[in-house]
Amino acid sequence: MLPWLGYLALVVSGVTTSSLGLLSRSGSVTGGQWGASLPVRSDEWLTAAPLELSTLANGSTMHSPLSNGPDLIYQMSSGSPIESVLFLEGNLLRLGAWLPDSMLFAAFRGWSWLLLALALPPLLRRFGANRPMSWLAVALCMAAPAAVWWSFMPIRVLGIAAAGCYLLVLAAERAQRGHWWRGLGLAAAAGLFLPRLLTYYVPWSLTIGVPLVLATGTYLVCRKGERRVALTVIGAGAAVGLFLVAGTFWENWTALHAELNTVYPGLRRSSGAALEPFQLFGAPGLFDLEGHVVGGGLNQSEISSAYLICGVVAALLWPLAWAHTATRERAAQVTLGLFILLELSWVTLTWGELGEHVPGLSSLPPARVAQTIGFPCALLMCLVLSGWARARSEGATSRMSPELRRALLVGVVVAVLTGYASGRLPAVVEGMPTWQSTTAAVVTGAVAALLTWRPASWLPVAVTSLVVVLAGVTVNPITFGLGDLRTSPAADRARALRAHSLAEDSRVVSDAMATNALLVANGVPVLGGYQVTGPVERGWAEVDPADRYEDIWNRGASYVLFSFDGQPGADPTVIEVQNDLIQVRTDACWLADSRFDVDRLITAVRIDSPCADRIGRRMTWGGVDLFVYALTPSRTASS
Template identity: 35%
Template structure:
């Protein structure tokens, strides 16, 4: 009997290298490695390092490269502050008792069974006592991007498309200006649904092979991921997530295999999604009812409305947003995705006289039909009658126009992954010229209306770059360098849009934060409340788990709680609002007044003693200026935003 000798080290290395190089395994491993590094060092692109959230802006804690921008107020004062609050409490965030339950609109669990699983990404934050906070914050920040980057190529492969174009689509979605300027929200609103669909298709494939338990588990997990589809920012999550779900389900049902594996995968996934989704909605029925009953945004019904051409197609020319403020609109509202890809798609379908079949191209047909619907919504004036269109009337055309380009990116990538390179340059040049002309015209309109700082040279160079990239990919769809060129060009307009932050800034590590955090557990245990008079101080309290009357009202109001201040609900039109904030202004000896910005902010000017009479468990108020009132006694001072803040005991 011969003894087998160990393989030479060189063979082991070569075998390992071959294993890594199979398909896109190296890209997947690299993506996971980058995620791990970002998490270990607590690196994010959050704007919580903004000066107003520093104890001393001249001497900030930690390291930050780039500028935090006030335009990201929702991320700064709501999304990230809620995550930090969960890290501080190891449970539910310390939101205002004036507000209804906000689990659905921010994907965090309170005490419901189903939501613990559906909002698993926030449930994991409760491990803060075991895993360092900066790591959990970074993991929560990057998890949707990781899932998108890993799931999109797999989804393409499952549908019989090129994994390379799955990467192309995922990277362009991540690099979309709307994703950059909306703090990665579009990615978060499609990633989990996509991940669930990938698991559903994988379950079908394993059922077809005769497996039983493993595919059932995959389908169940996929259903839990899909159950979160109508949560968070529902208008975008439905716009982006529904076509992925419809296309994936239709693809399975249209396969030529036996009915049993198809039905098992769809029914187990769908049944789990319905049970967990309905359970989560039931657990949050009060918050949902409060949201639907608000003056804003619950009663708002949108109607179709043509959007400015420049804002629709100008995404490649939005680089100056990194350095200059737009006119008459903010950077987030101006941002969009690569809607110009619809022009590319049109050329491919018309000029090349190419028609995909239905059964084998159900994904393309689904995304194409869905895109036509939303293009009509943002391009046609259908008048008040369009307010009656279900689903569409929940999404204002400006919001739809900001992310509809994501559909274009996915659809174009699906088509290109099966595109046969033409012998001549006729179609590639036509596609490149069409996209260049549309981009150039959009850029010129942006300069005239919204971005006067847009250099004239860019109005020429950006369309030229778009045209070259489109022509090159159309001519050489199977080569890597045209895709890489397009990715590099897409990265330029957003490379400096976000800061790079290591750690959590001053919100958890500063002396002021530690002082608040030290008193928060006792306040929570005793049912005591604080209240502050500035957004920066409200965020400091929330981020450290301090129960506070001021702060966030994201779903809508708790009407009974507000009636302690307004017994007759005479000012309900002011405070019956969701998606926003509650501000107090201290006015000892003055009557109580209410104000609103007609959208999401609720302001209450009130005597602290009157507030104490309404809320007996009010224990402390924080004021940005010294106060004198019979019920107040100065307890301590802290520094925040480079200025003193005064903490008063309210008796």
């Protein structure tokens, strides 16, 4: 009940952790939130938020004629029958014509949090966790640096996986009691969630979601007397899931084909490599990073990770807890442990060319594995600590070291590893004080010792949860509503442009990311903007008929930006500004003459072209004054 009440409170108040306040008239946050918005996660406030708001404004997802729709990546619905079932909560964004946008936005963003709170604790209790440890797992995952610095993207994966797995377990339990129809219904419901691991961000689905799914499978089938029921339930869920994902892929076939054939990420192949210690065990030292500069072309999110150190605690206590763990619980724990070892080998050993040919693993960049391996480690630690608590309660500690000595040993090992790894952070974080790594080592060691000493008590869980929450509480703001993206003169102007574009069946083009975000968030059809799934080759053939720049524009997870300083009469030039930023350099007449039906151009610079006439008054957005130009084809302009 409490998770539902919390979710309802977030929805009614329109609260999210989005940094969309950075998209404002002044270019800085002016109010409507607690805490600071950090620009480092532009994937969230500059890409995801405008795309989600565009669905609220338009009733379905929008995309440029150069780019395929974002439905598969962001799991939003455009109204196609099958994807509307699979991407269930994505339909919330299609209700903008009837319900307040801020509430719907909050409902969509908070959905994965609700799933995690409802499903993960009872699922872990099936695997052998006691109640305090089952909730500690939620705190360790929700507050992990890799979660808070990546705008809770990993939590979306974990929430979906946990919901699907828990429904499968419930389905098997109901069927085992003879309630077959209930069991099959719950299995079908599981099929609504688990196939979604094949979309969104697949590398993290593999590192976060798949271990939990495999652990659930082994848990269900390990008992001989229940194997037939378990296999039947799993088969029913798989059948529903395969139907839904196959249908969704069919409905989005063009986008899927484009994504799989992009230079990045579709055709990218990676191999295992030994990473730096701070990338593995440095998570406890990743606090108070907001005011620091990260070197080496990285940023705070790129060096963030989850708590792999939890795996060390699990390894130290597992032999002592093993005898006091049921067989099917062991099966789930061993599955998690083996998957963690596989992931660990990917980030500690050099696999060479062999790694590029291993199915599944070759799609995992080692840095992304290092960021997320701590999530299954946190789950495993909570399961092992629960077994350790049972061992102590059953009087097995008489043959072991005294409880306090064991807790101190675990604390010392954890402190040493954390101190060593965190001590390497100043090499990439400019100005990071030495006391930060020392503090991280001492606090993490003390917390590990406390959890080991009292593994069945709520007190160490509360202390640990408080520590990890405080470490990342300032990373994301608490935002109320949608800010200037909906309530500002610039937003009013954008909606007027939308009305014009819909009436004339035309598009708008801009040369600034913040301007595109404003337009997209208000449902304005644009040329350029977001190319998250992959390119539309027919559209790019207009820009690059000779395919001279295909290696640049044939990308997903990218941004397409136009500039208007190209040579008049010349073909456009496509420039790779950075890995995920594609710039098309052209002029106003080419845009007006193209088949993209562009008739409005917005820029902060003055355009001197026979095809562009400034209209209306200027508008202010992002701290700059913008001018709107009406475009006229060159033949019409010359006459």
